[in-house]
Amino acid sequence: MKIEYNRSAEPPAPFLDITVFDPAHPSERRIIPAKVDSAADITALPASLVQALALTQTHWLKVAGYDSQEAQIAVYDAAIEVAHVRAHIEVIAIPEDYALLGRDILNQLRLLLDGPAHTLEILE
Amino acid sequence: MTRQTLREVNAPYTVDPDDESVGRETIIIRKNGEPVAAIVPYAEYQEWLALKPQLASVRQPSEPPVYAPLPVDPEFEKQWAAFQRLRPELLQNYPSQWVAIVNEQVGAVGPNFDAVAEAVYTKYGNVPRCIGQVREQQRVYHFPYRKVIRREN
Numbered sequence A: 001m002k003i004e005y006n007r008s009a010e011p012p013a014p015f016l017d018i019t020v021f022d023p024a025h026p027s028e029r030r031i032i033p034a035k036v037d038s039a040a041d042i043t044a045l046p047a048s049l050v051q052a053l054a055l056t057q058t059h060w061l062k063v064a065g066y067d068s069q070e071a072q073i074a075v076y077d078a079a080i081e082v083a084h085v086r087a088h089i090e091v092i093a094i095p096e097d098y099a100l101l102g103r104d105i106l107n108q109l110r111l112l113l114d115g116p117a118h119t120l121e122i123l124e
Numbered sequence B: 001m002t003r004q005t006l007r008e009v010n011a012p013y014t015v016d017p018d019d020e021s022v023g024r025e026t027i028i029i030r031k032n033g034e035p036v037a038a039i040v041p042y043a044e045y046q047e048w049l050a051l052k053p054q055l056a057s058v059r060q061p062s063e064p065p066v067y068a069p070l071p072v073d074p075e076f077e078k079q080w081a082a083f084q085r086l087r088p089e090l091l092q093n094y095p096s097q098w099v100a101i102v103n104e105q106v107g108a109v110g111p112n113f114d115a116v117a118e119a120v121y122t123k124y125g126n127v128p129r130c131i132g133q134v135r136e137q138q139r140v141y142h143f144p145y146r147k148v149i150r151r152e153n
Helices: A047-052 B042-059 B074-085 B087-093 B113-124
Strands: A002-004 A015-022 A025-036 A044-046 A057-064 A070-082 A085-094 A099-101 A110-114 A119-123 B002-005 B027-031 B034-039 B098-102 B105-110 B130-133 B140-142
Touching (some): A015 A099, A015 A119, A044 A047, A047 A085, A057 A085, A085 B113, B074 B087, B074 B098, B074 B130, B098 B113, B105 B113, B113 B130
Parallel strands (some): A025 A099, A057 B140, B002 B027
Antiparallel strands (some): A002 A119, A015 A025, A015 A070, A057 A070, A070 A085, B098 B105, B098 B130
């Protein structure tokens, strides 16, 4: 299945819809867009969603940003479903209304990014 | 639309309410040929007042939302403190393993986050827990993104 890049991003960016839930309350699920971010070691969810699902904090992590400055940030227990993958992972929170899909999830998927065509394909 | 030329006087400029164009059309007042003010029918002024808040939000570039750090559960902090306190023992017994601290003691041990988190659910349910990998030095996660929500000091 080919998915169009999100053209409101500049330049256009590959996004996937993901399902997020608290493993302790699997019936309360949210589907949100997630930007494919192979530079991120860890997946990040919108802070508003972390709050809405009342995800449980499980650790404090050290995170280094693009400027190599380190920050200690909270990590939460979350379950994510994308395509055929279901993962129980630790996530961090960001002040955005979309998620960033890091390599903890991406390394479980086979993706084909067709930049010139602005499409993303999930290979089975 | 009527054009009025503003005379350069110190006295306040007055508009004659009996002027037929006042209240019926928009009057542009000019100074040295440049528009400086407009007199509009009162009904239009009322409409403008009603629209003003919306116009302000359109004009302002949308500010990125500011998020305060999310609240921290004191019960989690107890488990986190226990993880730090038990670190020497954990390094000796479970090097490179993932460990869950529950009730300030080792509650589960496994090869990855998923296995340990599931073991905690099965054994204890949804309880405050600290889950981390036992390492000599804390891992630094790389997240090349400009916005993260930092710990409140």
